[in-house]
């Protein structure tokens with residue numbers, strides 16, 4: 107098989123993997139993302155690799171269970187996932203030096219880009235100096251962490267840190283980092299290759315919107331890739347979503363993404379990839395595709411891939427990529443079979459149909475992103491969450507029940523596509539002209555993913571309109587989307603406390619699990635940026651926003667949404683005059699030149715100078731060289747039993763460290779200001795603070811004793827109720843192994859490696875669950891914790907576990923193979939027992 111060809115692409119001589127020559131007519135049957143994986147395998151695998159033998163079977167449509175190595179070209183991380191990874195690397199450097207090695211030789215071998223976006227909070231909003239004041243607080247709270255990151259960038263090769271204020275990682279990737287096709291020199295030969303990456307964030311597949319294959323992995327897997335290991339995977343099944351038609355006028359990419367999420371959650375997607383194909387793809391802009399691709403983890407997939415076509419090229423040109431590079435992308439994609447054909451019908455494991463013309467303006471919520479609701483259904487969807495004793499508002503200006511407490515234009519999901527921000531600006535302009543205002547109790551904010559947003563919104567004159575309604579820019583970072591929404595307005599706080607009002611968040615984000623957006627908010631709806639502005643004008647969600655009046659003009663005329671909503675042609679016209687290709691690079695350059703970052707005084711020694719008094723950066727115990735295996739045959743005590751849909755946010759929170767609680771007490775005892783304890787995501791370099799926050803989300807019940815406080819358990823045999831970490835310490839001292847038992851979709855949500863590190867620090871040897879979400883499963887394996895799937899149909903509640911029961915697990919290392927059966931016996935304290943075979947959720951031989 108002749109794998110490689112020397113060709114000229116857009117005038118550039120290069121070597122390529124010649125997919126058409128290798129596959130012949132069979133290439134047309136492969137999904138495009140399989141073609142990218144095949145290119146990677148053929149380019150990177152050595153002669154004699156077993157995986158290469160699978161190529162023929164793969165091309166014949168029967169890939170079986172083969173494992174393939176995937177060598178991504180780069181790694182993307184953010185400040186809260188890079189923090190633990192870099193702390194681990196710094197600890198490994200220390201351990202290596204103590205063992206006599208040269209610490210400076212330990213570096214990432216791939217390009218690693220780190221965004222500094224996940225910690226920015228909305229402390230100040232609705233005023234011109236909000237971005238400056240929020241950034242000031244950002245550096246005040248996180249200076250020590252950022253000095254550590256700067257140390258890493260100073261001393262480690264291939265590590266590039268994008269300072270605070272540069273934007274959100276996935277937007278940076280779309281607008282600045284992604285090449286789509288790239289070139290690299292190997293032994294003096296220039297190769298043209300697809301741009302590929304992995305990211306330590308579950309929304310990494312947003313870049314699939316422009317034909318770059320990428321997905322989210324846990325921080326631990328990323329660490330091994332940074333150090334030169336491949337991602338080992340089974341050749342994934344690909345589900346094809348065939349798009350037809352076009353979006354109706356006034357329907358936006360957000361509405362499409364929410365509908366796709368709802369549709370794909372009706373099928374089993376765990377471990378499978380998704381690709382969009384069919385004639386409808388060509389009617390979507392690259393920005394719209396990226397919105398849909400972003401929500402891949404919400405629909406349960408690793409990817410939402412859109413192949414390369416003319417729209418991709420137009421996006422690259424519109425964001426300032428050089429013309430000769432855009433020409434290279436086109437020439438490469440056409441030559442290698444990676445160019446999209448809207449008439450093509452590749453062979454997918456399963457195919458779904460979606461008519462774009464059927465999509466309506468919608469929301470999702472109030473507790474899960476897959477729960478699509480139409481505007482008329484919003485009120486009813488809140489019924490189970492309302493307090494029956496809520497005292498109604500006595501005056502027209504009092505905070506009503508189901509008040510909009512937060513209205514946030516936030517998140518990479520819906521702020522990376524200029525069309526959505528321009529649509530929000532146009533709605534704000536019309537509302538402003540009618541004299542409408544956001545209700546005074548609503549916390550309004552806009553935090554774009556791109557620093558270029560300010561330029562195009564200002565040029566269109568729309569920034570002023572948004573500011574007039576309270577939606578001025580508060581900064582460039584994740585803010586409300588990750589839960590850094592800051593305090594609610596005092597009037598909402600008071601209404602909650604004195605009248606039992608249910609506060610609701612409306613955000614243009616991708617997740618709305620209870621407590622995700624704000625610890626006191628249990629109900630949140632995902633919506634497009636213009637709909638978010640509309641709800642701020644309304645002030646509550648107790649209406650059909652599409653048909654009922656949402657506000658009244660100063661002279662008493664009711665205004666409905668239709669009067670404000672911008673049409674497609676209007677948005678196009680505003681975009682044409684405002685969005686310029688030459689804005690993007692200068693906007694990023696200006697943000698990168700952050701004086702606050704330049705002024706950080708960071709060490710440049712090969713070894714990081716650990717500070718024993720630090721409350722942010724502590725040398726972690728799991729970077730030890732002599733860690734013991736957690737496998738074997740053992741009898742364990744159940745430390746914690748939880749139900750379905752426990753997310754990584756529930757396991758290890760990212761938001762504010764609550765002023766009361768074990769983590770707060772620990773920090774205050776070490777001199778921290780009780781009024782400014784920062785967010786958990788900023789504390790991930792301090793395992794002692796993090797372990798105290800595990801499972802403390804108030805919606806997580808320990809089914810061993812549901813009445814005890816969240817984050818606690820009942821120690822056996824003492825019967826004392828205590829925090830999980832304290833009980834774990836006690837069981838460890840008593841030499842007693844512990845396990846966690848969970849329901850379906852355990853570990854869904856963010857890629858948060860701390861959710862697995864936390865379980866490791868609690869001493870867990872295994873987690874038994876009805877099912878696991880992909881990245882958390884992999885993180886558990888990487889921490890040496892065995893994920894075990896309960897037999898089909900068995901749920902934690904069926905086992906009726908109590909702390910006095912024992913779970914005997916026979917997971918000896920020598921018998922562990924991918925997806926093997928693991929004997930388990932549950933011994934209840936009344937002397938009875940039940941035996942069953944759990945399945946090791948270990949996917950590859952390397953993991954085993």
Ligand code: SF4
Pocket residue numbers: 224274275276307309516517518519583584587588615616
């Ligand atoms: S999804 Fe939200 S938290 Fe994640 S990168 Fe995007 S903005 Fe940040």
